[in-house]
Amino acid sequence: xxxxxxxxFLEYSGRIDHEPDKTIFIFPCSYVKIRIYxxxxxxxxxxxxxYWDNYIGVFVxxxxxxxxxxxxxxxxKIILVDDVGPKEHEVMLFKxxxxxxxxxxxxxxxxxxxxxxxxxxxxxxxxxxxxxSVSAGEVSEAEGYEGKHxxxxxxxxxxxxxxxxxxxxxxxxxxxxxxxxxxxxxLLDNTGWFNEPDYLGMESVYDKVRYNPAFGEHTKWDFKKYxxxxxxxxxxxxxxxxxxYMADSxxxxxxxxxxxxYKAFILKLRDxxxxxxxxxxTTILQHNVNWDNSIHQVWQELSDPKxxxxxxxxxxxxxxxxxxxxxxEQMADELSQFINGLDIEAWR
Numbered sequence: 001x002x003x004x005x006x007x008x009f010l011e012y013s014g015r016i017d018h019e020p021d022k023t024i025f026i027f028p029c030s031y032v033k034i035r036i037y038x039x040x041x042x043x044x045x046x047x048x049x050x051y052w053d054n055y056i057g058v059f060v061x062x063x064x065x066x067x068x069x070x071x072x073x074x075x076x077k078i079i080l081v082d083d084v085g086p087k088e089h090e091v092m093l094f095k096x097x098x099x100x101x102x103x104x105x106x107x108x109x110x111x112x113x114x115x116x117x118x119x120x121x122x123x124x125x126x127x128x129x130x131x132x133s134v135s136a137g138e139v140s141e142a143e144g145y146e147g148k149h150x151x152x153x154x155x156x157x158x159x160x161x162x163x164x165x166x167x168x169x170x171x172x173x174x175x176x177x178x179x180x181x182x183x184x185x186x187l188l189d190n191t192g193w194f195n196e197p198d199y200l201g202m203e204s205v206y207d208k209v210r211y212n213p214a215f216g217e218h219t220k221w222d223f224k225k226y227x228x229x230x231x232x233x234x235x236x237x238x239x240x241x242x243x244x245y246m247a248d249s250x251x252x253x254x255x256x257x258x259x260x261x262y263k264a265f266i267l268k269l270r271d272x273x274x275x276x277x278x279x280x281x282t283t284i285l286q287h288n289v290n291w292d293n294s295i296h297q298v299w300q301e302l303s304d305p306k307x308x309x310x311x312x313x314x315x316x317x318x319x320x321x322x323x324x325x326x327x328x329e330q331m332a333d334e335l336s337q338f339i340n341g342l343d344i345e346a347w348r
Contacts, residue, residue, distance in 0.1 A: 002044075003034065003108040009116040010034055010108075014095070015178045015226070017209040017219055022046075025103040026210060028136040028161030029170075029179035031094035032105055038114025041081040041091055044106040046074060050214040052156030054101035059092040064162070066096065069103075077109070088117065096160045098136045098182045099212040125175035125347055126226065127339075129166040130202055130269075131234035132192075133183035134283045137164030139322035150321040163325040165283070166232070168332035173339060178226055180206060184238055188261055192238035202235050203265060223272050229346045230339055231269055231278045236262070236291040247288035255294065263298045266307060277342050278307045284318025284331060292316060310338050 003010070005023045014030025016023055023032065034041065047054055049071035058065050060080055067078050081089050095103060129135050139150050140163040151158070161167055161179060170177035180202075184193030188201040195213060205211045210219040240246065245254040269278055280295050292315060299309040312318070312334055318327065 001110050001112045001114060003110060003116065005105055005107045007107070007116070009118065011119045011122065013122070013176055015180060015209055015221055019104075022104040022106045024210065025095045025105060026099055026212075027179055028095050028098050028164065028181055029167050029177050031092050033090065033092045033119055034108050035088070035090040035117040035119050036110055036114045037086055037088050037117060038111050039081070039083045039086050040079075040109070040111045040114070041089060042109040043078045043080055043093055044109060045069070045076050045078065046104040046106075047071065047076065048073070048102040048104070048215055050100050050102075050212060052097070052100045055096050055157060056103060057094045057096040057160060057162055059094075061089055066157075066160075068157075069101070075106070086111075086113065090119070094162065096137070096162070097156060098133070098138070099215070100156060100183070102210075102212070102215045123174050123176050125173060126228040127170055127173065127175045127230045127232065128178045128226070128228035129181060129232045129234060130206060131166065131179070131181040131232070132185045132238050133181070134237070134285055134323050135164055135166045135179060135181035135234050136183055137161040137167070137328070138183050140164060140325050140328060142322070142324055145321060146324045146327055147319045148321050163328055165323060165328040165331040165335065168328055169232075169335045169339070172332055172336040175229075178228065185235075186239040186241070187235045187265060188239065188258070192241055194238075203261070206265070206268075228273060228276055229344055230342075231273060231276050232281060232335070233266065233269070233278060234281050234283060236282045236295060237285055237287045239291065240287065244288060246290040246294060250290050250293065255290070259294050259298055262295065263301065266298065266302065270304070270307070275345075276306065277339075277344055279335075279339065280307065280309045281312070281335070282316060283323060284312050284314040284316065284327065285323065286318070286320050287316045289316055308342065310335065
């Protein structure tokens with residue numbers, strides 16, 4: 001029996017897109033869930049590769065596995081449950097990585113006698129994160145590399161959004177999450193690392209679903225589909241490439257322009273989400289303190305009770321590499337404690 005992607009018993013989360021025959025997963029932390037009483041569950045997907053090896057994450061009855069996807073294109077069938085006798089199963093299929101690939105989900109194949117069961121209701125709290133590779137959980141599974149540079153041999157297999165500080169924070173807050181995160185992205189176009197050499201910044205991505213030119217024309221996001229209570233803006237670490245002008249001179253023309261653009265971006269989000277609390281951060285990834293000082297200056301200039309600036313205990317000095325699971329856990333503890341201390345009307 002085929003459970004099509006648009007079946008009412010399926011649960012989705014994340015900023016996702018739809019085509020006539022499938023759902024498109026682009027952003028990390030996006031997922032689909034199914035719950036059945038039956039023997040078999042097989043996911044029917046396709047994969048469009050941009051770079052690295054691509055993997056999807058799966059939880060089957062609470063046990064995590066990952067599956068390497070083929071980069072050859074075409075339909076792929078992934079067996080998730082194959083039992084001798086029927087019993088209750090719950091499966092979550094989720095996007096481990098950013099737009100290094102685009103995942104098409106057609107539906108699930110289950111045994112003909114399987115019964116679809118309702119899933120528990122979603123959390124009512126909602127957060128949204130705008131960030132880079134750290135927010136996406138890139139190289140988070142590199143155990144033994146805490147406080148160190150990334151292992152040179154990784155090709156995508158160590159990236160897992162489930163262990164990003166972003167999703168960890170959401171789980172600690174019992175909140176849904178939309179993780180608008182892309183490795184290498186800066187605030188402004190023509191800076192950072194994403195989409196080299198025609199770099200795209202968050203200013204061109206924040207309002208999109210499909211945004212990577214490698215996969216065709218972009219598609220716009222309808223902000224009415226998801227209204228977060230808290231928005232975390234974690235931008236300002238890749239902005240030093242190709243030139244760290246903020247470190248060279250805090251008051252130079254480019255630094256002033258960046259602060260103006262950052263302020264304009266925050267004001268856009270305030271206009272889109274007038275009732276949300278917005279938390280401005282960077283992370284423990286090493287970067288020059290002038291980026292945090294600039295964010296603090298913008299925060300002071302805004303003088304808005306719903307906009308907050310938060311610094312981690314090891315902000316900007318914690319590691320020269322990406323954030324590992326244990327480091328992300330500590331960050332999530334600190335950030336969730338801060339957010340819990342805000343006066344969020346919807347969470348009272």
